[in-house]
Amino acid sequence: MASNICVNLLFPCITILHLIFTLARSENYIIHMDLSAMPKVFSNQHSWYESTLSKVTANNNLTSSKIIYTYTNVMNGFCANLSPKEHEALKTSPGYISSIPDLPLKLHTTHSPQFLGLNPFEGAWPASKFGQDVIIGLIDSGVWPESESFNDNGMTKIPSKWKGKLCQFENSNNSSFCNKKLIGARFFNKGLSAKNSNINTTIVNTTRDTNGHGTHTSTTAAGNQVDGASFFGYANGTARGIATLSRVSMYKIVWGQNEDPIAISSDIMAAIDAAISDGVDVLSISLGPTFDLPLNEDPIAIASFAAMEKGIFVSCSAGNDGPDFKTLRNGTPWLTTVAAGTMDREFHATLTLGNGVSLTGWSNYLGNFSASNLPIVFMGLCDNVTELIKVKNNIVVCDDGDIIEQYSYVYQANVVGAVFISNISNFDFFRKEEYSFQDLSYANIFISPIDGEITKSYIKNNSMSASIANMSFKLSIFGTKPAPGVYSSSSRGPSNSCPYVLKPDITAPDTSILAAWPTKLPVLDPVTEVFNKFKFLTGTSTSCPHVAGVGALLKGARVDWSPAAIRSAIMTTSNIYDNTKEHIKDIEKGNEVATPLALGAGYVDPNRALDPGLVYDVGVQDYVNLLCALNFTQKNITTITRSSFNDCSKPSLDLNYPSFIAFFNAGNSSSRAIQEFHRTVTNVGEGQAIYVASIMPVEGYRVSAIPNKLMFNKKNEMLSYKLRIEGPRMTQNNEVAFGYITWQDGKHVVRSPIVVTTTNFNL
Structure with missing residues (x-):
């Protein structure tokens, strides 16, 4: 039928x-x-x-x-x-x-949780209950409590371990601004006031953020979910921090407006002291000294030693003084030092020529560009402001040249729109804050030289009156390649304060991170009348709270792990390959392979860190042994450890760290040099396991693990091995070679970087 x-x-x-x-x-x-x-x-x-x-x-x-x-x-x-x-x-x-x-759950506005592989259904998020009941303390510029990112929807009652009492806003110690998400807010300026009595007339005693930095970092680490967030149409979607359900306690030590922040050591130490008393589990510190200090004079190094002893995981920014080596700050061995890396997101625009051809480039232009069918003219190198002024009502096309100068000339001419032909990347051009999402003066698109030839050909083959074009903006593109890369300004190691411990430890997202912003602070500079609930920031200040958030997730899922174990898990499970399956590149170094002095152990992977297989743990005495070997006096060591009974009977520069750095003397001697490192690893996997070592070669050196097989009979068993580096003496100062040692059991990959360099490291 x-x-x-x-x-x-x-x-x-x-x-x-x-x-x-x-x-x-x-x-x-x-x-x-x-x-x-x-x-x-x-x-x-x-x-x-x-x-x-x-x-x-x-x-x-x-x-x-x-x-x-x-x-x-x-x-x-x-x-x-x-x-x-x-x-x-x-x-x-x-x-x-x-x-x-239109992929489901594709757009998270910071994008970094997605880029890091965080998933609500498996991995670190559900295993830690999104960091529930973990308390993250931030040493920063304060907080804007009205931000939607501090809503406490879906949060349980404040855990009993929290001892904090103060919520200091507008001279009130018990403000209703705090809730189950923002559980503490304290300010510290007594040291600053004592140092500069005139400052009392310019600051208000409140934890309210008048700088924006603290609001941004705290919500990057632990902001609650906010739908419909964007920066004037860019990165539209859902904003959330790394540890969405963790608690936040802010300790304000930075004073002054955005352009002139002030912080001093005494206030920093008082803030960390209070955070320890309050009961925080994690500290995020996106600041550091302006110049190198010995560990016993570094307020962050001193205060964080006590935090480490209390089991507090401390994440610190590496600094933004790159790309030169030996520019790293916060190289303290008991901290986790975070470098800055890019993501796979770019902001694009489209240039549509009068013949219907559409060309896509990148742009961070914020304005609403409504003009259509504008004349488009080719102006060569755009290096003549007078000539540019004559065509300011046109879309001007600038040939490949000094892009920074061209950008300035076109700005001075006040043109309606500009197309820059250049191979310069989005990250390279906007590595300077003043060019990043700051300018509303004219619409601009950056296109490749290939598309530039198409544009110039169109203009050449049409009369000036017939050459027209249109521009459209605010396209957020994901999956750009290669990504990640090491960001240009990220500070490089080794650390002057302790060069025998390889720093930085890890790299995390830092470029154009969207997070909450005080609604009464302008989001553009020098424009003072434009406001928004969210803002993009770039730098190690934003990579640091990412790792603080990851630390909170691991704290929530692995409550018995020490800060060193958490750091080890983060380091040994990190990625050294980008989304093209090539080794992560150093953007500022001509996209050459990034060394561990720039990248650290790799790019953070929260889900893999949840199950690292093996960890390199470090105890208080191990750090004391290191300080003794660094020739600190007992008085110096006591300054750090707060103990007058520091056992220096076994001094050692060989800290049980998940990375290696060997210094060799330069010279022409034919004799072979040998350095050995001793490491102990703890099996945090389930039951029996056999791990076999493999070495990614260090050019010019013979590297071996003794033994090259570790057989564990039970969980939490500890076994030791020796890493031997043997090779000819380097003939030149400032040479760097690197490789990796990897332990594998068929399930886990436990990777540690190895750097070999010369003693006189003056790059």
Whole structure:
């Protein structure tokens, strides 16, 4: 009977089968359209989109149901459910610019939780209950308590281990601004006031953030979920911190406005002291000394030693003085020192020429660019402001040249829009804060030299009046390659305060991180009247709270681990390869392979850190042995340890650390030099395990592990091995070679970096 119906209704049956097949394969796509291409017969964008879709859909009656959203503010375009055939056909439609899949849970605005692989259904997030009941203390510039990122939705009652009592806002010690998310807020300025009595007339005794830095770092580490966050249309989506359900306690020690922050050592130490008393589990410190200090004079080194003894995991920024070596701050052995790395997100714009050709480049332009069909002119190197002023109402095209100077010249000419032809990357150009999301003066797009030739050819083959173009902005693109990379300004090791411990430890996201911002502080400089709830920041200040958040997740899931064990897990499970499966590159060094002096052990991977297999643990006495070997006096050591009974009977520079740095003397001697390191690893996996060592060669050196097999019979068993580095003496000062030792048991990969260099490290 059914067969007869199909025979009698052959064509309807075929149509139905085609629709079923089409719908089964359909996906959602976000379609970007050029509004200037909309014919005047259409009264609104939606009707135009419907008409456009009707020409590519299998059944015109289903066209309107395919359109899910029509966008008129954040972009010109729509979201539609299309089959692959329909999607391909749409690409040839007039006005089509680009499309991206509408992937579920794809857009998190900081993007860093997603880039780090955090998943609500498996891994570090659910294992730690999103960091629930872990308390993160931040030593910073204060907090903006009204931020939505500090909402306490879904949070349990404050854990009993919390001893903090103060919530200091506007001269009140028991302010209602605190809740189950923001559980503490204290300020420290007595040292600053005593040092500068005039400061009392310019500061207000409150933990409220007048700088923005503290609000940003605290919500990067532990901000609660906020939907619909963006920076004027860029990175639109859901904002959340790394440890979403962890508690936050702010300790304000930074005073002054954004352009002139002030902090001094006495206030920093008082703040860390209070944090220890209050019962924090993790400390995030995105600041450091302005010059090198010995460990016994470094307030952060001294105060954090006590924190380490109490089991507090401390994350510190490496500094933003790169790319030169020996610029690293916070190289203290008992801290986790964080370098800065890029992500796979860029912000793009589209240049559509009058002949319909669309070219995509990158742009951070924030304005609303509504002009269409503007004349476009080629102005060579754009190095003549007078000539640029003559065409300021055009879109000017600048040939490949000194991009920073060109950007300035075009700014002075006050042009309506500019296209810069350059191979310079988004990260390279905006490594200076003043160029990053600061300028509203003119629309700008950076395109590749290949696309530049297409643009110049179009202009050359048309008269000036006929050469027109349109520009569209605010496209957030994910999956750019290669990523990650080591950011240009990230400070490099080794640390002058303790060069025998390889620093930095780890690299984490730092470029254009979107997090909460005080709503009464401008988000653009020098523009003073533009405000937003969120802002992008770049630097190791933003990479540090990422690792603090990861530390909180591990604290929540592995409550018995020491700070050193957490650091070890983070380091040995990190990634050394980017999304092209090549070794992570150093952006400032011509994209050459990043050495551990820039990258540390690798790029942080929170999910793998949850199950590292082996950890390199370090106790208080181990740190004392190191201090003794560094020739600190008993008085110096007591300054750090607060104990007058420091056992220096076994001094050793060979700390049980998950990395290695060997210093060799330069010279022409034919004799072979040998250095040996001793390490003890603890099996934190389940039961029996056999680990076998493999060595990624260090060029010019013979590296071996003795023994090269470790057989564990039970959990928490400790076994030792020796790493031997043998080779000829280096003939040049300032040479660097590196490799890795990796222990594997078939499930776990436990990797440690090895650096070999000369004593006179003056790069």
